[in-house]
Amino acid sequence: MVRRAAAALAAALLAGGVASALYERERSGLGQFVGVSLLRSALTMQSARLVWVDGEPRDIGRDFRSGGITGLHPTREGYLYISANTPRFWQALCARIGLPELARDERYDTVRKRAQFASEIVPLLHRALEAHTALEWEARFGDDVPCAAARAVEDVFDHEQVLAESMVTSMQHALVGRYRGLSRSIRFERTPGPEPFAAPSFGQHSDAVMERSGCSPQEIEQLREKKALL
Numbered sequence: 001m002v003r004r005a006a007a008a009l010a011a012a013l014l015a016g017g018v019a020s021a022l023y024e025r026e027r028s029g030l031g032q033f034v035g036v037s038l039l040r041s042a043l044t045m046q047s048a049r050l051v052w053v054d055g056e057p058r059d060i061g062r063d064f065r066s067g068g069i070t071g072l073h074p075t076r077e078g079y080l081y082i083s084a085n086t087p088r089f090w091q092a093l094c095a096r097i098g099l100p101e102l103a104r105d106e107r108y109d110t111v112r113k114r115a116q117f118a119s120e121i122v123p124l125l126h127r128a129l130e131a132h133t134a135l136e137w138e139a140r141f142g143d144d145v146p147c148a149a150a151r152a153v154e155d156v157f158d159h160e161q162v163l164a165e166s167m168v169t170s171m172q173h174a175l176v177g178r179y180r181g182l183s184r185s186i187r188f189e190r191t192p193g194p195e196p197f198a199a200p201s202f203g204q205h206s207d208a209v210m211e212r213s214g215c216s217p218q219e220i221e222q223l224r225e226k227k228a229l230l
Helices: 002-028 038-045 087-096 100-104 111-116 118-129 134-141 160-164 206-212 217-225
Strands: 051-053 071-074 079-082 147-150 168-173 177-182
Touching (some): 038 160, 071 118, 079 134, 087 100, 087 134, 111 118, 134 147, 206 217
Antiparallel strands (some): 051 177, 071 079, 079 147, 168 177
């Protein structure tokens, strides 16, 4: 199921890339190579977690869970990504790991409740997952539980294919400093676009925006003194 999600997003990215290239061709008269891959698609889906600030420790915790269940979990060998938010997937997960009683417990019958009792559920899940490796669980769950054997996010930054395809780049942020993150979801050979850059901090471009609006430096300063402008 997770692989299918990556494939679906890859198709959407490709459609967007082709449409963009055709739009540009109408103006330049030139075609170009458009590149999308399943790996690039998977990293795009994980881009919010694929951020590593210079000097940040490896075990900072980049596993953004949903409901305490969806996310990366340790197994006997390797990590397994599990997504079990719907009732069907939650019940299938509990049955396959040998804890059907969890699915019958009314305290855990919604995503919100499972998030509330994550400290109770997750340790039980981890103990059950110790029975097999990530690859073995992937085969056992099949299509009944959305999952995929996964590398640690930290390993992706130095993965040889990621580096060969320049999928990760360094960016400078005004507050956190330099960090590494996803470069581009789609490759355009002839018109790659600007170099990836960090999201601006609040007020970072206020002066430039106000100047374009016709405000003088004195007017901008007055607005800032009145706290009407960051």
